[in-house]
Amino acid sequence: MRIGFIGLGNMGRHMARHLIRAGHEVTVHDSRPEAAAEHVALGAIWAETAAQCASQAEVLVTMLPNPRVVEDVLLRGGVAEALPTGSMWIDMSTSTPGAADRVAAEVLDRRGVRRLDAPVSGMAHGAEAGMLQIFVGGTAADFEEALPVLRVMGDAERILHVGPLGAGYTVKLMINLLWFSHLTASSEVLAMGVKAGVDLGTLRNALLASPAASNFLERDIMCVLADGDYDDSFAMALACKDLGLAVDLGRDLGVSTELSALVEQIYRRAKSRHGDLAGEMTPVRLYEELAGREFRLGAEVAAGPVAV
Numbered sequence: 001m002r003i004g005f006i007g008l009g010n011m012g013r014h015m016a017r018h019l020i021r022a023g024h025e026v027t028v029h030d031s032r033p034e035a036a037a038e039h040v041a042l043g044a045i046w047a048e049t050a051a052q053c054a055s056q057a058e059v060l061v062t063m064l065p066n067p068r069v070v071e072d073v074l075l076r077g078g079v080a081e082a083l084p085t086g087s088m089w090i091d092m093s094t095s096t097p098g099a100a101d102r103v104a105a106e107v108l109d110r111r112g113v114r115r116l117d118a119p120v121s122g123m124a125h126g127a128e129a130g131m132l133q134i135f136v137g138g139t140a141a142d143f144e145e146a147l148p149v150l151r152v153m154g155d156a157e158r159i160l161h162v163g164p165l166g167a168g169y170t171v172k173l174m175i176n177l178l179w180f181s182h183l184t185a186s187s188e189v190l191a192m193g194v195k196a197g198v199d200l201g202t203l204r205n206a207l208l209a210s211p212a213a214s215n216f217l218e219r220d221i222m223c224v225l226a227d228g229d230y231d232d233s234f235a236m237a238l239a240c241k242d243l244g245l246a247v248d249l250g251r252d253l254g255v256s257t258e259l260s261a262l263v264e265q266i267y268r269r270a271k272s273r274h275g276d277l278a279g280e281m282t283p284v285r286l287y288e289e290l291a292g293r294e295f296r297l298g299a300e301v302a303a304g305p306v307a308v
Contacts, residue, residue: 001025003149004057006050006073007093008035010233011120012063014127015092015153019061020044022152029053051078058084059149063092066241067099080107089115090146092134094173094242096249097166114142117165118150119172124233133158135175137168170249177246177260180239180280182216184263187287187295194291200225201297223281225297230279237276240267 001024005016008030020026020042027045028036029052040046047053050073054060060083064070070093074080080103083089089108091100100117108115116138126132132154136143143161150159162171193203204225207217223229243264250257270283288294 001149002056002058003027004029004047004053004060005044005063006030006053006060006079007063007065008032008039009063009065010124011127012092013038014124014130015061015063015132016044017042018130018152019149024149024152027053027057049078051082054079054082056084058087059146060087060089061092061149062089064095065093065238067093067095067245069093070095070099071103074103075106080111080113083108083111083113085112087113088142088146089113090118090149091115092118092120094119094176094238094245095169096173096245097137097169100165100169114138115165116142116146117168118146119168120154121172121175122154123231127153131155133160135160135162135168135171137163137165137170139164173242173246173249176239176242177263179216179220180243180267181259181263182214183221183281184266184283186214186217186221187284190295191287191291194293194295200295204297221281221284221295224284225295228294228296230281230284232277232279234280235276236267236271236274236278236280236282239280240264240271243267 003019003024004027005019006029008016008028013035016026016028016039020039027047028039029047029050030036036046062070062073064073070091100115104115116136118134118136120132120134122132130153134150134154136159140161162168190200190203194200204217207213223231247257247260247264250260266283266286270286271278274282274285284295
């Protein structure tokens with residue numbers, strides 16, 4: 001299949017590489033030409049412009065940083081006009097239904113280009129392993145047609161058709177919002193418990209043995225607790241962007257967002273203190289400061305939770 005791929009960042013470079021190795025005829029483009037060197041070495045075709053990348057594609061995949069860039073590339077970059085009639089645009093960016101709708105209203109609908117929103121979860125290591133979770137919005141027929149392409153990049157058991165156009169974007173934003181909320185709430189609880197004199201490992205084990213247990217406490221926060229790794233594979237600038245999109249969506253829908261807005265403020269404070277490129281776990285550091293110590297477990301505890 002002729003596939004165009006635009007956006008070779010931390011996630012996209014791995015995803016494009018899987019498509020090339022699967023035997024597809026892949027044309028790639030990125031704002032940084034050097035990002036495509038490994039793909040060209042594997043047999044991909046380099047396109048000087050985004051529009052050129054799209055011009056011969058049966059399927060165009062975009063993996064871009066935010067809705068503004070999606071609109072810039074598709075509209076002002078000429079991609080939407082360049083896509084062949086009958087082709088399919090799969091946007092795997094974390095974006096919004098509104099951005100894609102504006103592109104469709106201006107160009108795609110009158111040109112017979114089909115589209116899916118298919119944002120992903122699994123971070124850079126999931127992209128590298130080809131085991132991303134993918135949330136797809138669009139028609140059932142288009143979803144079925146796109147599955148062979150999506151399965152090259154994702155875990156076949158976790159590629160979910162979540163509803164009509166826009167549903168993929170929405171589900172991904174809600175997942176990120178809840179995860180960031182878990183991080184904030186868990187960090188606050190750990191800070192209070194530790195400062196009150198409870199051993200960190202004991203407190204975590206008690207939480208895991210209780211109705212308050214969560215995947216975040218059991219697994220995700222372990223990179224901090226065991227290794228002091230605040231996960232710079234996903235930058236604070238991107239985390240704050242996603243939180244802003246989620247809060248804006250809630251307000252647009254008339255849903256109260258007091259808690260979500262507070263989580264966003266905490267993330268923005270952490271970004272201001274530690275920088276745009278700091279890891280997505282960086283808000284934990286704010287609570288470590290409040291507790292007066294870093295959250296670290298001993299080697300014997302870090303190996304896994306102990307029943308209490």
